[in-house]
Amino acid sequence: MVSTTTKYGILVCVDGSAASDTAVAWATHEAIMRHLPITLLHAEAPVVVGWPVGPLYLDMPEWQKENGQHVIDQARKTLSASLGGSKLPETHTEMVYSSVVPTLIDASRSASMIVAGSQGLGALGRLLLGSVATALMHHAHCPVAIIHSGETAAADSNAPVLLGIDGSPASEAATALAFDEASRRGVGLLALHAWSDVGVFPMLGMDWRDSERKGQEILAERLAGWQEQYPDVHVERLLFCDKPSRWLLEESERAQLAVVGSHGRGGFPGMLLGSVSSAVAQSATVPVIVVRGS
Known part of the structure; x- marks a missing residue:
């Protein structure tokens, strides 16, 4: 809790x-x-x-x-x-x-x-x-x-909570809060991980299947304990090969709340707000909770 x-x-x-x-x-x-x-x-x-x-x-x-x-x-x-x-x-x-x-x-x-x-x-x-x-x-x-x-009036109380996962300490804190929010609201959770910051165009020598496998491992590792703690929360896993902010904003359109960490990949204590969380907080059409890593 x-x-x-x-x-x-x-x-x-x-x-x-x-x-x-x-x-x-x-x-x-x-x-x-x-x-x-x-x-x-x-x-x-x-x-x-x-x-x-x-x-x-x-x-x-x-x-x-x-x-x-x-x-x-x-x-x-x-x-x-x-x-x-x-x-x-x-x-x-x-x-x-x-x-x-x-x-x-x-x-x-x-x-x-x-x-x-x-x-x-x-x-x-x-x-x-x-x-x-x-x-x-x-x-x-x-x-x-x-x-x-105007967000409160337009929110769908049955819509899921959206969570951005990137494997950082801030992402772990965001995961804890997102599961708690979904459980209290009695709704599902959209757990989203995007494994590329460079867009969808393949780079020379890049093995997308290997990247996808690593992305699936990150989701599995980060969600396992929380799914046991919150068995009432149905989790839908979303994995994309593209910029995280793009897909978080797109998926937020079917959510009632978005939860993101503040540091992002490679973050460290005291680091300025990550570009992903900043973009989501500015442009999402639903409330956004930004969670800083300890």
């Missing part, structure tokens, strides 16, 4: 945007499903002006307190509207006067999962992930769920 003993439980960073509201709705379902508390956290960044650079206010000014309280109140309303007849989970709110990204990264040490909308206020559509979501995927100390506006 995935450990869930944390101070914050499911931690949601809220900012009053449409993506933030969708993140709250998704996180509410996650908290109910996992029997965890949910914490709505809003950070009001200190205003910095002048030279030498320093904060304009040492304490949060009233106008920021009012704005922050409005954001928190809106998030609580969204949470209540998302219950769907379920019992209200233990709910906490927190407003801090501090830089947003460092605050959330520090708080992630005490969270089971941190949930963020893909875009904050002022972001340009879905062309790029928001700076907060990107920073969390790189540096958070717990799994990060990235939610795009």
Whole structure:
């Protein structure tokens, strides 16, 4: 089982945007499903002006307190509207006067999962992930769920969970979480491994049958123990000779959730987010949970 003993439980960073509201709705379902508390956290960044650079206010000014309280109140309303007849989970709110990204990264040490909308206020559509979501995927100390506006309403509760497997330590942590998510949702698991990063065109001297055999071995080795631990989860194995991001995005269209590791092949602790997980988090049309390797 995935450990869930944390101070914050499911931690949601809220900012009053449409993506933030969708993140709250998704996180509410996650908290109910996992029997965890949910914490709505809003950070009001200190205003910095002048030279030498320093904060304009040492304490949060009233106008920021009012704005922050409005954001928190809106998030609580969204949470209540998302219950769907379920019992209200233990709910906490927190407003801090501090830089947003460092605050959330520090708080992630005490969270089971941190949930963020893909875009904050002022972001340009879905062309790029928001700076907060990107920073969390790189540096958070717990799994990060990235939610795009409108995803929750469109999700099929009977659709499977998609898992990307590449054999790395981050992939192993993602596998544990994906099985747990599928079991709690009562759905199947799509376990996908793509053994080529160079596309489908054969390279001189490459034996695709040997690569395919190795790919099948990776899937078998990585899934065996988890299938024994979660016998209720039906697993469909998917093996492709192509770029992983392409097939993860394509298969995510028939999933309700995608789970990927953050380092990828050859990853090492502290490495920047892998291109595969970054591409999936940005472009998938379902929620994506990014799991960092220990």
